[in-house]
Amino acid sequence: MNGVHDMGGMQGFGPVLSEADEPVFHAAWEKRVFAMVMATARWPIDTHRHGLECIPPADYLRMSYFERWLTAFEALAVSHGVVSAQELSTGRADPAVPRAEPPFGPGAVPAILAAGFPSERPATAAPRFAMGDQVRARTLNPAGHTRLPRYVRGARGVVVLYHGAHVLPDTNAHGAGEQPQPLYTVRFTARDLWGPEAGATDTLSLDLWESYLDPAGDDHGKTS
Amino acid sequence: MSEHDHDDHHDHDHHDHGHHHDHDHDHGHDHGHDHQHPPSEPALRVKALESLLVEKGVVDAAALDALVDAYETRIGPRNGARVVAKAWTDPDYRRRLLADATAAIAEFGYSGAQGEHMVVVENTPAVRNLVVCTLCSCYPWPVLGLPPVWYKSAAYRSRAVIDPRGVLADFGVAVPPEVEVRVWDSTAEIRYLVLPERPPGTEHLNEEALAGLVGRNAMIGVGDAARPSEAPAEAPAEVRP
Numbered sequence: 001m002n003g004v005h006d007m008g009g010m011q012g013f014g015p016v017l018s019e020a021d022e023p024v025f026h027a028a029w030e031k032r033v034f035a036m037v038m039a040t041a042r043w044p045i046d047t048h049r050h051g052l053e054c055i056p057p058a059d060y061l062r063m064s065y066f067e068r069w070l071t072a073f074e075a076l077a078v079s080h081g082v083v084s085a086q087e088l089s090t091g092r093a094d095p096a097v098p099r100a101e102p103p104f105g106p107g108a109v110p111a112i113l114a115a116g117f118p119s120e121r122p123a124t125a126a127p128r129f130a131m132g133d134q135v136r137a138r139t140l141n142p143a144g145h146t147r148l149p150r151y152v153r154g155a156r157g158v159v160v161l162y163h164g165a166h167v168l169p170d171t172n173a174h175g176a177g178e179q180p181q182p183l184y185t186v187r188f189t190a191r192d193l194w195g196p197e198a199g200a201t202d203t204l205s206l207d208l209w210e211s212y213l214d215p216a217g218d219d220h221g222k223t224s
Numbered sequence: 225m226s227e228h229d230h231d232d233h234h235d236h237d238h239h240d241h242g243h244h245h246d247h248d249h250d251h252g253h254d255h256g257h258d259h260q261h262p263p264s265e266p267a268l269r270v271k272a273l274e275s276l277l278v279e280k281g282v283v284d285a286a287a288l289d290a291l292v293d294a295y296e297t298r299i300g301p302r303n304g305a306r307v308v309a310k311a312w313t314d315p316d317y318r319r320r321l322l323a324d325a326t327a328a329i330a331e332f333g334y335s336g337a338q339g340e341h342m343v344v345v346e347n348t349p350a351v352r353n354l355v356v357c358t359l360c361s362c363y364p365w366p367v368l369g370l371p372p373v374w375y376k377s378a379a380y381r382s383r384a385v386i387d388p389r390g391v392l393a394d395f396g397v398a399v400p401p402e403v404e405v406r407v408w409d410s411t412a413e414i415r416y417l418v419l420p421e422r423p424p425g426t427e428h429l430n431e432e433a434l435a436g437l438v439g440r441n442a443m444i445g446v447g448d449a450a451r452p453s454e455a456p457a458e459a460p461a462e463v464r465p
Contacts, residue, residue, distance in 0.1 A: 005359055005360065006358070006359060007358050007359075007378055007381040007382040008356075008358030008359075008381065008382065008385040008386070008409065009358075009382065009385055009386040010378075010382040011382065011383070011386070013377070013378040013379040013382050013383065014379050015379060015394045016374050016377065016379045016380045016383070016391055016394045016395070016446075017374060017377075017379070018372065018373075018374040018395070018441075019372070019373060019374070022372050022373065024295055024296050024300070024369065024370055025292075025296070026373075027267065028267070029266050029267040029270040029271070031288075031292040031296075032270050032271075032274050032288060032292075033266075033270055034291070034292070034295070034370075035287070035288035035289075035291040035292050036270075036273065036274060036277065036283065036288060038291050038337070039283050039287050039288060039291060040277060040282050040283045045413075049359070049360050052360065061378065064266075065361070065373065065376045066266070067266050070266055070269060070270060070273075073273075074269070074273065077273075082277075082282060083273075083276055083277070083280065083282075087276055087280075088273070088276070091272040091275065091276055092276070092279075093276060093279040093280045097280070099280055099281035100280050100281045100282045101281040102281070103278070103281045103282055103283050103284045103287075104282065104283045104284065104287050105284040105286065105287050106284065106286045106287045106289070106290040108287065109287055109290040109291055109294065112291075112336065112337055113294055113299070113336045113337060114335055114336045115335070115336055115340075116335070116336040116337035116338065116339065116340045117337065117340065118340040118341065118413075119340065119341065119412070119413035120340075120341060120413075147359060147411045147412060148411075149358055149359060149409065149411065151358075151385065151386075161343070163341065163412070163414060166341075166412060166413060167413075169412075183412055183414075185343075185414070190405075190407075193385075193386075194386050198386075199388075199389060199401065199404075199405055200401070201402070201403075201404040201405075202388065202389075202404060202405040202406070202407070203404065203405075203406050203407070204385055204406075204407045204408075204409060205406065205407070205408050205409070206409045206411045207409075207410070207411045207412035207413075207414045208411065208412075209412070
């Protein structure tokens with residue numbers, strides 16, 4: 001979706017301000033939100049990200065980072081049946097609903113920390129593109145989740161890395177399956193993306209799935 | 225969406241929603257570092273949500289404690305600094321790291337969430353790398369820990385791609401025009417770590433001392449490794465508008 005989260009190339013947010021000796025968390029509640037999402041989210045990371053993107057733009061910009069996590073988590077916990085809307089609003093467990101035991105306990109933490117959630121899957125088909133191939137990012141404007149930023153759509157680049165087949169966020173975020181596809185790193189010149197003001201030698205590299213790309217060996221203009 | 229529109233006044237609706245906070249709120253208020261919101265609002269929602277999840281048997285609060293402890297005490301930029309120092313002192317390791325970063329980093333036991341698929345990119349006199357996630361906050365947790373607020377800010381996410389040299393200037397780094405700036409936008413599950421240049425005058429230092437020169441910013445690409453006379457490694461991080 002063309003949400004406010006797709007910020008690459010926007011202007012007017014001012015300088016980057018960093019905090020000296022920054023703590024990992026700035027408030028105790030941030031720690032709990034972070035850990036609750038890690039421990040109890042029964043949906044893929046793609047769904048988590050889409051949940052963040054669905055926060056209305058003005059709220060998204062106003063909220064702190066972990067307030068966004070909290071807001072998305074509340075919505076996803078209800079839509080995925082972890083809690084009911086009534087339980088969330090009253091703060092009380094519905095006695096008619098059986099407990100969800102066994103709970104996620106501390107014994108399950110080391111496995112998450114050690115293994116994480118790899119997104120690579122066995123490749124079922126040969127990749128369409130090879131290193132050095134010229135490609136063009138397609139002009140797509142899906143209403144749902146995608147990892148194809150606006151600033152690169154329609155631009156021509158070159159394949160510099162191939163990562164095997166990876167879970168496709170566009171479907172996985174919406175419960176439509178992992179549908180793994182070849183994933184590439186595609187390099188674009190800064191001037192192709194931003195015009196003559198950009199550094200002459202500068203480049204941007206993005207990780208793009210095969211269905212985000214068209215071949216661009218000798219094309220002359222934008223594809224769609 | 226609940227009551228998050230109540231910005232500048234106390235939100236009495238909480239009581240109508242039946243949150244039963246019958247003991248003190250101290251741990252929700254921490255140190256008042258949250259500049260943007262009254263701390264009580266999300267703190268109360270979080271407290272109610274955690275109680276509910278525990279009551280329902282979804283999660284054990286001790287698991288939450290264990291996760292927080294891991295990212296507060298064990299998983300942070302010291303890990304990445306050890307990887308960098310090893311790459312500076314062991315040419316074979318550097319080759320392995322650049323060829324298959326996930327496996328080379330796992331030699332230290334660093335793996336898992338948000339580091340499942342790693343790529344290391346190397347700074348040279350001719351190339352400077354910069355890592356961003358324009359769409360959210362992707363960041364290599366096993367080697368750098370959780371990202372700082374600025375990395376997740378609209379200012380960084382928007383500008384790192386269109387004006388990377390300006391962003392680097394915010395961090396006190398001037399990049400000559402002939403040096404190529406390579407920006408890596410983390411749009412998939414590949415996570416990037418920058419291998420900074422080894423500072424001059426460090427030939428006599430061992431791996432541990434070298435690791436002490438490598439700060440988080442250098443491994444994101446917005447800074448350099450410190451010189452031995454400088455300490456701590458994050459010295460250039462503080463900037464003012």
